[in-house]
Amino acid sequence: MTEVATRPAPSPGDSSEREPIVNDFSMVVATVNGTGSQTSNMALIRALFRMGIPVTGKNLFPSNIQGLPTWFTIRTSAEGYSARRETIEILVAMNQATFQEDLASLAPGGVCFYADDFTVQLNRDDVTYYAMPIQELIKEVQPPRQLKDYVANMAYVGIVAEMLGIDLAEVRGALETHFRGKAKPVELNMQMVDAAAEWAREHLTKQDLFRVERDDQTEGLIIMDGNTAGALGALYGGMSLTAWYPITPASSLAEAIRDYAPQLRTDPETGKATYSIIQAEDELAAIGMAIGAGWAGARAMTSTSGPGISLMAEFTGLAFFAEIPVVIWDIQRMGPSTGLPTRTSQGDILFVRFLGHGDTKNVMLLPGSIGECFEFGWRAFDIAERLQTPVFVLSDLDLGMNLWMSPPFEYPEAPMDRGKVLSAEDLERLGSFARYKDVDGDGIPYRTLPGTDHPLAAWFARGTGHNEHAVYSERPDDWVSNMERLWRKTDTARSYVPEPILDEMEGAEAALISYGSTDPAITEARDRLKEDGLATSYMRLRAVPFTEQVAAFVEAHERIYVVEMNTDGQMRQLLQLEYPQYATRFISLNHNDGLPLTAYWISEQISAREGN
Amino acid sequence: MTEVATRPAPSPGDSSEREPIVNDFSMVVATVNGTGSQTSNMALIRALFRMGIPVTGKNLFPSNIQGLPTWFTIRTSAEGYSARRETIEILVAMNQATFQEDLASLAPGGVCFYADDFTVQLNRDDVTYYAMPIQELIKEVQPPRQLKDYVANMAYVGIVAEMLGIDLAEVRGALETHFRGKAKPVELNMQMVDAAAEWAREHLTKQDLFRVERDDQTEGLIIMDGNTAGALGALYGGMSLTAWYPITPASSLAEAIRDYAPQLRTDPETGKATYSIIQAEDELAAIGMAIGAGWAGARAMTSTSGPGISLMAEFTGLAFFAEIPVVIWDIQRMGPSTGLPTRTSQGDILFVRFLGHGDTKNVMLLPGSIGECFEFGWRAFDIAERLQTPVFVLSDLDLGMNLWMSPPFEYPEAPMDRGKVLSAEDLERLGSFARYKDVDGDGIPYRTLPGTDHPLAAWFARGTGHNEHAVYSERPDDWVSNMERLWRKTDTARSYVPEPILDEMEGAEAALISYGSTDPAITEARDRLKEDGLATSYMRLRAVPFTEQVAAFVEAHERIYVVEMNTDGQMRQLLQLEYPQYATRFISLNHNDGLPLTAYWISEQISAREGN
């Protein structure tokens, strides 16, 4: 892989290391994309997961469909860590093109499984090698031609399983789940797995230290990607329209909605859909459809990534100003511009907060786990309808497309909050209605839905300046009072968004603020720092605007590292704007190279700065 | 008008006031739009201007083509002030619909000219009334039917001129200029002017205190709107493509380019155009065309307002990241969303600075006078080609569409700066070329233009991540080093943008920072404050990013009022982000009701806060 190891690992020579390393390694499978290694990698990771061993899976893939290098990394961690690590201990080399590079990136004392038909030099003597007779095994198993590639990949599953001690029964179970119980593919693939394991048992002798053992740490957990989690959240949040346009890394969110909606949201009586999913012609149309539906009273959303967000700027301003509820998922990828579609980043924070010309302030939710992707998936609708404004959910490629463990998602207990909507009966009772009147003093006006059967119900939604009755007005006082109310509303928003997650440590000197997918790396980094005697306090933001708790945390700490994955220190900037009196407390710890942050990088940065 | 007087003016009773008020009043002509009062208002303001009296003209018009109230305000100022004032001393009432409101807004002691066929009550006794027999005069003059409305308006010109002492010869001269010397319309209109003046001489006796006298303060000056000035600047800056889409208040900039280009930029030999002006199908296409042309080596621009800026977000990110020079004029109007198309604001500052998803930082020029509209009109191209980046020029409706006095524009002395462009000869000499290599350490790379006749010339422009050779790369190190260079470039930008204008006062306690069209109001406000014993220092920003001088000013002052016309205190925020150590020094003085700021409001705000 393009990243080189920056942290030393034990070399085999060193005798203190002779005892085995159990459930604690990163294994990378280096393949060519489009050769169908997903099934085999899923089988490996799921088998490990079912053995009770904490795992995470990250796919590092090119912006390309077939023929370029791809790396799938499985990390097992006895302590349950799930962040990316710089070091790779086990390499499964299935791509000759990158072999030397991949080999070079192995940690000293590492292990290298490789296809025995490679013509390469094994130019490292601090690594254990196992050659894999892939072609031979294929000849033996004789899979159908069109499945050859897929089955071939099962060879490394069998060999690696045998050498690491992965239970083949779990591999079979994993395949059964993968193929939804279809016997034929399961048998075909297991045939190869067994043959390969068999071969390894006979021909290979274990020389390395790495192996796995059953554990009980994944009891009751699930393993999933964040986009699927977000899709399920939306479906359990009453999503009625998803209008979207394909874009990496957001597509799989809308596609998961498409895949699950029929089973979850078909009307039992009529057998008809209680929702609609429209692949729009572009992002302008996608958000336009969602806003039209939000205006008409449905729970509507769109999902996209950076370029789509840019195209949604004008419509976002309209929804903000006409006060239409809508949910927008931004699965962030590396920008500016088309950037790196298959690399992760947190670079849209500042732009989205102020998205739309003129004066705007948008609400952002910041999920930090797949559990929160699910939760914010439904909660975003409650907040959007309560506040009558666009609500952005900012995830990223790492959280959205990679595999994470999580407790099973909690079914939403609270009933849906549909916000301030007046029915015909309400109007009859009230006798009057002004769309943009601040009746309750919280800046949130009441609305009526099209089709409401009352002569008072109608109002004319518009992006132009308006008075309380939604009538066009150029009067300075109308403009000012409406904007003052809108600003009141942006404050009210603080009391409806999720609070941050706080973790103060005894005698903490330094404090950390972060958000989103950096959480696992920070958690691990803080443990390391603790070991090295540096206690830290940590606040994980889960939304913008900031709540009281955020203010309290900022007041309470003098040196605050803002850890994020972008070039400009964007969240740091939002914090400085919110707390000018503490502007100098915030120190940017930002790194933005397309790869998820590592605990190593964070802890090194902090101990360096803290003079540890 | 919708604004009510908030500042007391002398009442006629008060004897100290009996002596005349000369060259110092605001006169508003209240008409219905679409009735062609432009000619008459231009005649009045130009006549005053040619009498040597400092004037400004502001048109307050509805977002409508015909039939709604419009107010044209002419301010004369002996001291040469040109900002808007709350108080109106002279009303020329040509619109019965708004008469009562207009009358109410007159200052005590004011004057009211009104069409004598109005059926209204003259319910104020602190005002001098003059009825104007418009219909009668029409009968007398008998203009051709289709010109009736226009000529009718000349009636008030004649009467007002007579009563204030405006030289009719100057009125005639003004009309001659207006009609480019065409005798017929001049005569027709002067016929009415003379008849009306004649009538006034016979039937009206001067009862009010306001009059004008020749002065010499406009010697050698010009009077023009900012959009025309910007258009001329672009033409003298070598503009080669203007791609635009109509939008108020920006249209008149592109239209002025269209009107002047043929006379200024037709090739004498071939009689063909050395430029192109394309009305695009929308703003996405407009900026796309400009970027295509910028890439191909032409000086290209577009002009728009808020909604167009939102639509240009994605393309701006592309130009920023692929490093293509392009100039974008944003004639700001009131937002968010469609907002108030005919009201002024400075609400796009923050959005434009960060326009485009991912990490971006755009260069903004902030003209504060029509002279600077002209200067930045050509300079923007130099800066854009030097920095190879989008350069935004942020004007607004008040500066762009209203009439301002100015010294004649200075012809650009310096030769055009075409930036770092390599010719075929250069390539031959160098023997190699890497599009995105930081050869000079300033972050600005060298480029070649399509059509360059050398095998090394070609490079592939792209919005995707690239290495120094413009080849797609997902390598973390390529991404990081390219972004580091880009950030270096955003710093280099500081040394190419215009410095701020500083005016420090003796023993200044408070400091002001502002930009753009607020300058006249601030200048006047500071004089008032000075009179009241409050000295202030003032820095007018002319660009973002900020220069060394800006830093110095901020360091030097403890209390800094940031005066601007938006809801969120946007420039204040940019300053806080730039100078976190001084974040608490900045105090927002922002007002945003669609009308230009007044000296009165600013001085009141400051003396209140300064406890004067």
Added chain:
Amino acid sequence: MATTLNLVGLEKSDYKGRPTTLCQGCGHNSISSQIMAVCYELSIRPEDIIKLSGIGCSSKSPAYFLNRSHGFNSLHGRMPSVGTGALVANRAIRALGVSGDGDTASIGLGQFVHAMRRNVPMVYIIENNGVYGLTKGQFSATADRGQVLKKIGENPFMPVDLCLQAMAANCGFVARSFAGDPKQVKELLKAALSFEGTAVLDIISPCTTFNNADSSTKSYSWGKEHETPIHDITYVPVRAEIEVDYDPGETTTVELHDGSLILLKKLDESYDPTDRRAAINLLEDATESQQLVTGLIYINRDLPSLQDAENMIETPLAELAAEQLRPSRESLEALLADYR
């Protein structure tokens, strides 16, 4: 006249809007009047209608009719997407969309075509005046090549024929009319309101302020001289059917989804609006002969509407009960099992 109530007990005045702020004589105003008249005469409850528009003088006009209908004056060129979303959220309401030639043929062309592709069931009126009225008279994409406007100059580009665009996009209801022919506008509007799919009405609607010179093909005088209706159209509501009698030899009838009828009385040559090739040819002829050919140019009732294509429930999504929107607790547990 004495106020008479229609079948839903409303007076004409119940269908009015705010006072227009458009110019005197603007074609858009006359179209607004026909919209009010049609809804009154068809006894449509204003609450069952939504008004949609983009940005422009034309797009302002929904403020000037049907005060009792909800409306959305959206963004320039984006009415189609907003309408699509609204109609997906509530398929029980009828949508009246008013756009302009700039709004539809320039910035909005993509959304226009894709809305027709999806057959979004809305009446899509283009008030076509060949210029950008609200921004003071620049050429729009429907202006004729070679047309000259003083102050602006000559238009060098070919016009977009919105009806031909509609044909290319397989729209099922394509009509052209003229604001100066209120009777035809009215009948076409009635028919469009009974059509389940996108119904496009390209109505030449003169801009008296910026583009009404006799030489302009978008002017009143030109329209009056060059309008050539392809038939005399009459809409017959369901209930009225029995009463109408007409000469079958002279008249062809088209039945609409709700059972109402369109009577097309043939003028000189007979014309079959269900024949796609004929429709395209007619448009080509009109362009060549520079005639303002008006009437129901093409109709095809066999295309499924967006909601049917998506097999959507009849109940408006906006009115679904919470339990229809949120799947059961059990379902969640069941599906999570696959992720263990």
Added chain:
Amino acid sequence: MATTLNLVGLEKSDYKGRPTTLCQGCGHNSISSQIMAVCYELSIRPEDIIKLSGIGCSSKSPAYFLNRSHGFNSLHGRMPSVGTGALVANRAIRALGVSGDGDTASIGLGQFVHAMRRNVPMVYIIENNGVYGLTKGQFSATADRGQVLKKIGENPFMPVDLCLQAMAANCGFVARSFAGDPKQVKELLKAALSFEGTAVLDIISPCTTFNNADSSTKSYSWGKEHETPIHDITYVPVRAEIEVDYDPGETTTVELHDGSLILLKKLDESYDPTDRRAAINLLEDATESQQLVTGLIYINRDLPSLQDAENMIETPLAELAAEQLRPSRESLEALLADYR
């Protein structure tokens, strides 16, 4: 083979690009090969070409040919505007644009139509595979109604016919071809490069990874079975004219702006590509009969290019001297006089 030099002294290898990263068998690769061959054979200097594209697998392909040409891989759906600007800045260069069906028919439809309206002189290739390749196989707007893709389901919407769109937009060069018919692609490309105006090539270019099932009208097998060329086309460069001989009864010729010829050898029935009505009919027939009709469908050389319509100088604007760009000091003083 021994390297042979063309008329500008270049070898075939001087026209190659970077190694392709597209899938094996992707139709786009075969089109890239034809582009390289054509430029070599026509002896076009790579420095005189610009490559343009939007975003997609198709839009990536300009990286895989003509390394010695400048190129701009712009934004999704926005190639037309970028190309318009580039060609206004430098009318001396020739533009080769490569787009996809998603890039052109979905997000880019508006810009596509308006570029044709302005007759921007560029070769506009749509590598049409009916899906979004780069985002992994979703339907594009050219997918057939009713087509089923596993994992994705059925496409309920009507396809956009890009050639019909081009006709509606009065494009002067409209061709359809098939990546599986490299000879025809090559001749059409040559003709397009000699055409002064927008030349649209809608080339069915199978996506072997996501849409190559026999049942798909965008697959190789379907194309091979259903391709029906309307003529056998040969391009004859200016210099070669004298040598060619052909049977006039069998063959019609069309002369292009630069004097080169297109020979159209009639197959079964004869077809006149200068007849607009015939072209539209042909496209309608093709849709009805589900045949892949290929060849030069329509050509009209009489429309002025954008630059001529704008009366632009021949010199590339990018190459104008400073004194041509900046008017004189006197001119400024003169015009300011009007503002005193």
